[in-house]
Amino acid sequence: MSDPVLALDGVAFAYPDGHQALFGVDLHVERGERVALLGPNGAGKTTLVLHLNGILSPGAGTVRVAGLDVGRRTLAEVRRRVGVVFQDPDDQLFMGTVRDDVAFGPRNAGVRGAELDRRVEAALEQVGMAAYADRPPHHLSFGQRRRVAIATVLVMEPELLVLDEPSSNLDPASRRELAEILLGLDVTMLMVTHDLPYALQLCPRSVVLSDGVVVADAATYDVLTDEATMAAHRLELPFGFDPRTAGRPGARW
Numbered sequence: 001m002s003d004p005v006l007a008l009d010g011v012a013f014a015y016p017d018g019h020q021a022l023f024g025v026d027l028h029v030e031r032g033e034r035v036a037l038l039g040p041n042g043a044g045k046t047t048l049v050l051h052l053n054g055i056l057s058p059g060a061g062t063v064r065v066a067g068l069d070v071g072r073r074t075l076a077e078v079r080r081r082v083g084v085v086f087q088d089p090d091d092q093l094f095m096g097t098v099r100d101d102v103a104f105g106p107r108n109a110g111v112r113g114a115e116l117d118r119r120v121e122a123a124l125e126q127v128g129m130a131a132y133a134d135r136p137p138h139h140l141s142f143g144q145r146r147r148v149a150i151a152t153v154l155v156m157e158p159e160l161l162v163l164d165e166p167s168s169n170l171d172p173a174s175r176r177e178l179a180e181i182l183l184g185l186d187v188t189m190l191m192v193t194h195d196l197p198y199a200l201q202l203c204p205r206s207v208v209l210s211d212g213v214v215v216a217d218a219a220t221y222d223v224l225t226d227e228a229t230m231a232a233h234r235l236e237l238p239f240g241f242d243p244r245t246a247g248r249p250g251a252r253w
């Protein structure tokens with residue numbers, strides 16, 4: 001069998017002030033999976049994500065991406081393979097046009113000419129933003145900027161797409177449209193979210209992190225209908241939302 005796209009084994013991490021944020025986390029993601037990373041505020045989700053592209057290094061344990069150990073020597077290659085879309089699109093957009101923002105990563109990696117144009121076009125097409133290529137990003141709506149931020153990562157053709165709260169601050173129509181876009185992508189995905197219906201819609205599997213420990217790793221439907229786990233880890237469904245009647249796109253993984 002091929003290497004998992006992502007393999008965390010026994011990952012522990014303490015911040016310099018001594019706060020222990022992760023305690024021996026094991027998480028394996030196979031190629032083609034879409035996995036939601038759930039958990040209450042302060043659970044360690046962002047800390048975990050920052051290990052995936054080497055911004056943080058574990059105090060103990062290992063992080064492997066597509067068979068590569070994440071470390072100083074592999075950092076450039078790891079960052080090509082793992083695309084992280086942060087919560088605030090404005091952290092990722094800083095050029096004069098959408099096209100230049102999306103071209104920035106591959107251009108830095110030495111891609112030029114027709115190949116660069118092809119990749120930029122394809123990434124913008126994937127997020128439905130091809131018509132906006134010549135616009136300044138700061139003239140776009142928040143939802144459009146989030147899509148462009150996703151394109152800046154897709155253009156690198158990552159093996160793992162990591163999304164931090166992709167549905168936050170979107171109106172219902174933008175939220176639904178983004179779900180359709182994400183469901184159409186052919187990429188392994190790890191999605192950090194507090195939006196549990198979104199997790200159910202997009203991710204067949206969910207991992208729950210709480211106080212730096214993985215406390216559940218199962219089909220999203222099973223997690224969201226496990227009342228004891230939900231209550232113990234401060235996971236609450238929106239008023240009136242019942243996974244049992246919401247359809248079961250993620251029932252098996």
Ligand SMILES: Nc1ncnc2c1ncn2[C@@H]1O[C@H](COP(=O)(O)OP(=O)(O)OP(=O)(O)O)[C@@H](O)[C@H]1O
Pocket residue numbers: 015016017019020021039040041042043044045046047048
């Ligand atoms: N730079 C830091 N120094 C010390 N402790 C930190 C630092 N950053 C985060 N922490 C602590 O580590 C723990 C995990 O934080 P983290 O941001 O990873 O949680 P999270 O699950 O992403 O939370 P949220 O859902 O609120 O984004 C928290 O207790 C937090 O206070």
